[in-house]
Amino acid sequence: MAYSIVRSLFLLxxxxxxxxxxxxxxxxxxxxxxxxxxxxxxxxxxxxDLGFKVLGESPISGIYEVQVDGGPLLFVTSDGSHFVDGNxxxxxxxxxxxxxxxxxIEMRRQIFSQLSTDEMIVFKPAxxxxxxxxxxxxxxxxxxxxxxxxxxxxxxxxxxxxxLAYPRAGLESESYLKIATAWCADDPNQSLTNFKNGxxxxxxxxDDNPVADHFKxxxxxxxxxxxxxxxxxxTLLPGYRTAADFAxxxxxxxxxx
Numbered sequence: 001m002a003y004s005i006v007r008s009l010f011l012l013x014x015x016x017x018x019x020x021x022x023x024x025x026x027x028x029x030x031x032x033x034x035x036x037x038x039x040x041x042x043x044x045x046x047x048x049d050l051g052f053k054v055l056g057e058s059p060i061s062g063i064y065e066v067q068v069d070g071g072p073l074l075f076v077t078s079d080g081s082h083f084v085d086g087n088x089x090x091x092x093x094x095x096x097x098x099x100x101x102x103x104x105i106e107m108r109r110q111i112f113s114q115l116s117t118d119e120m121i122v123f124k125p126a127x128x129x130x131x132x133x134x135x136x137x138x139x140x141x142x143x144x145x146x147x148x149x150x151x152x153x154x155x156x157x158x159x160x161x162x163x164l165a166y167p168r169a170g171l172e173s174e175s176y177l178k179i180a181t182a183w184c185a186d187d188p189n190q191s192l193t194n195f196k197n198g199x200x201x202x203x204x205x206x207d208d209n210p211v212a213d214h215f216k217x218x219x220x221x222x223x224x225x226x227x228x229x230x231x232x233x234x235t236l237l238p239g240y241r242t243a244a245d246f247a248x249x250x251x252x253x254x255x256x257x
Contacts, residue, residue, distance in 0.1 A: 043083075105233075119213075123160070124155065134232075138166055140169070150243040181205055
């Protein structure tokens with residue numbers, strides 16, 4: 001696995017733990033450790049092929065937050081008998097707060113603030129970079145192709161587009177072969193563009209391509225489809241948007257470009 005992706009997944013675990021930390025007594029710490037052991041043992045007994053990490057107790061007493069390695073965040077009872085795969089909301093006097101998304105936003109922000117672009121395919125503006133989009137993309141996704149057509153306009157507005165690979169059909173699919181070929185090409189930017197435009201058909205994969213690592217990273221931070229754009233503040237924007245829409249979300253003055 002490539003070093004920068006390993007590091008980002010390590011940061012993910014660290015950020016999870018940091019977000020879960022609150023001052024606790026020795027008795028509370030022991031209770032959490034006991035619950036964590038029980039939860040991880042019971043989950044692993046059913047799915048030994050998956051990794052589970054207990055992040056700590058959720059805001060609801062007796063319910064623990066558990067991160068599946070490369071998968072979703074679960075809410076599990078302290079005895080490991082039941083879990084919920086979904087979002088937990090805090091009810092305040094003025095709004096509902098999605099606690100799962102709030103945690104993921106901070107994870108994404110930390111990861112992408114330190115993730116190297118060496119293993120991404122990057123389309124840079126000719127002038128000053130005013131904003132950055134990290135886009136999980138697929139070759140055979142129609143809206144990914146449509147978004148790629150917006151890249152020249154995004155670059156013209158000062159937006160740097162950083163692509164990560166996310167073959168929706170999985171790592172054994174034809175889509176994987178195509179996108180891995182693009183990452184292995186002598187000119188990855190042109191190869192990716194050719195594939196998205198249907199002008200490329202030859203397949204040539206290198207052993208050290210980062211596609212599997214990108215796919216795992218995406219699953220760890222809430223990506224479930226493509227295109228999926230992660231902004232540098234940690235916000236995840238699923239689906240297609242026009243360049244003008246992105247410019248507005250990024251606070252760019254389109255008319256001045």
